Amino acid sequence: MTTTPMQVCKVFFTLSTAKNTKGLGCFGWLLVLISLLFVTATLPLTIFMCVKIVKEYERAVIFRLGRITDRKPKGPGLFFVLPCTDTFVKVDLRTVSFDIPPQEILTRDSVTVSVDGVVYFCIQCPISSVANVSNAHSSTRLLAQTTLRNVLGTKNLAELLSDREGISHSMQESLDVATNPWGIKVERVEIKDVKLPQQLQRAMAAEAEASREARAKIISAEGEMNASRALKEASLIISESPSALQLRYLQTLHTIAAEKNSTIIFPMPMDILQNFMKLA
Ligand SMILES: *[C@@H]1O[C@H](CO)[C@@H](O)[C@H](O)[C@H]1NC(C)=O
Ligand SMILES: *[C@@H]1O[C@H](CO)[C@@H](O)[C@H](O)[C@H]1NC(C)=O
Ligand SMILES: *[C@@H]1O[C@H](CO)[C@@H](O)[C@H](O)[C@H]1NC(C)=O
DSSP, X not given: OXXXXXXXXXXXXXXXXXXXXXXXXXXXXXXXXXXXXXXXHTHHHHHHHHEEEEOTTEEEEEEETTEEOXXXXXXXXXXXXXXXTEEEEEEEOSOEEEEEEEEEEEOTXXXXXXXXXXXXXXXXXXXXXXXXXXXXXXXXXXXXXXXXXXXXXXXXXXXXXXXXXXXXXXXXXXXXXXXXXXXXXXXXXXXXXXXXXXXXXXXXXXXHHHHHHHHHHHHHHHXXXXXXXXXXXXXXXXXXXXXXHHHHHHHHHHHHHHHXXXXXXXXXXXXXXXXXXXXX
């Protein structure tokens, strides 16, 4: 932004008009006029006291005799104040982040968890942040802590672990509504860490292990069932012709011979045994 001498003159003119001094009363108006005369009388020197600069990301809220002069903050760049009658407060508009310290929270299903998070906010309305709250930053900080407790107190553990996104979102909304009169916009809330008590961690690990084991047992039983079904089918096929059983004997003998070549095995047909049992 460049400021021409023409603009400087215009600003000085508006300083002295009734618009900016309205609500000051007769005496206030007089004081402002005296101050203005004083400035113009000693112009080359006092110009340094009148011209102020704020950076691109800052705004200035000007108080003239204790009253906010304008509904709009000044800046960025150059602005003018009258010595003696004016004071001003600089407000930083950049996004600020802070950690919510770990909060011990009792969830709805009576589990104590320790939760911490990060909040990002920025000042949207400089005038409200100066006029409506004594310390906007620390107030937001404290409010974030209590909001975290309130929001998480209504959730149970499963929701807390699975729905972080939703929790962050609802927290951001309720924080934003509360900080609105202070001119603060809460941009993001992130849940950083959820710490479970040691005992509960062990219990949950045991539960997961047990369910895995149960699944393993079911799979093995199913396999057994499949195998027995396959065996039954095989036996049905073999029983269709007696010579198939003979071939199976020979195959088994061949396998054994290859593995244990010093052992001699003599197969005894079951039919013979059956004949003996009939005799008995
Ligand atoms: C201060 O907060 C009130 C609501 O509580 C709001 O109406 C008012 O505009 C705020 N003040 C400023 C200067 O914005
Ligand atoms: C058992 O057989 C069924 C189909 O007949 C199959 O879906 C299942 O995967 C089998 N189980 C195992 C453990 O192989
Ligand atoms: C018997 O098997 C062993 C290995 O198990 C082998 O070294 C040996 O040569 C075999 N003997 C005959 C007679 O095939």
